[in-house]
Amino acid sequence: MLTFIAICLLVGCIVGFLAGLFGIGGGLVIVPTLVYLLPMMGVPEPLLMSTALGTSFATIVITGFSSAQRHHKLGNIVWDAVKILIPVIMVTVFICGLFIGKLDRAVVAKLFACLVVYLAIKMLVSIKSKATQSSKTLTTTSSIVGGILIGMASSAAGIGGGGFIVPFLNSRGIDMKKAIGSSAFCGMLLGLSGMLSFAVSGWGNTTMPEYSLGYIYLPAVLGITATSFFTSKLGATATSKLPVPILKKGFALLLIVIAVDMFLK
Incomplete structure (x- = not known):
């Protein structure tokens, strides 16, 4: 258990900053x-992917709260942009999660890997794209359609949706920093x-081990969020200070490595 918690603490440091x-x-x-x-x-093999998701x-609830809190202080959350997007995403994620938890682990793992590759490509493309003002605007219809698609993809990947929300908001004319802050709250x-x-x-x-709440393993949640809560604030502050294009390249490479590894395993 100590080794498990120690690794979770380390993972929390990394994901908190990235968040x-x-x-x-x-x-x-x-x-x-x-x-x-x-x-x-002691998590059974057939339940591994569902429990991981x-x-x-x-963990995203805690990490996201810390990140959103910092972004709010920096003025990076556009409330008009998220007031429709949030409820649509939440309903979609809840419904999809009920079905995805029943799917075969191999199916969900491959679906997850495909989404990771997509996010990596999107991240690399965003580096090469010139920063231009988008002619598109965020309408009620686009928020509903975008929210449904983002919710479905996020539910399958077990992510907070930032990889989808940030480029979606940015493509609708919202400044990159504000898109990141709004995504953290979403x-x-x-x-x-x-x-x-x-x-x-x-x-x-x-068949789930002790200290589980459905498909949620609580010791992992505590270990990861114990550090991510604090490092997420550092990451939010660094948004306006670090060379983001370089970090994006490194993160995109990490995503591709993860995806390939999951396909092979």
Whole structure:
């Protein structure tokens, strides 16, 4: 257990900083890490992916709150942009989570890997794109359609949706820093919806180890959020100070490595 907690604390340091910097929930790192760690804690093989996803969503609630709190102080949350997007995403994530928790682990793992590759490509493309003012605007219809698609993708990947929300808002004319801040707030509530969905989906499953709440393994949640709560604030502050294009290249490479590894395993 001590080794497990120590690794979770280290993972929390990394995902917290990335969450604050890019407005993501950190699930892209948390999910594959937990898939390898959870067997040592007694999580059955068929439930590994579901437990990793559910646990990831639970950590996103805490990390997202810390990140959003800092971004709010920096004035990086556009409330008009998220007032429709948030409820649509939350409802979609909750409904999808009930079904995804029942899918075969191999199917969900490959779906997750495909989404990771997509996010990596989007991140690389965004570096090359010139910063131009988009002619598109954020309408009620685009918020509903975008929210549904983002919710479905986030539910399958166990992420806070930042990889989808940030480029979506930015393409609708919202400044990059404000898109990241708004995404952090959306991710917190998206994580709450996903957490509840996977908790309900796995409720009463007797094959889960002690200290589990449905498909959520609580020791992992505590270990990761114990450090991510603080490092997410550092990441949010660094948004306006660090060379983001260089960091994006490194993070995109990390995503591709994770995706390839999950395909091979």
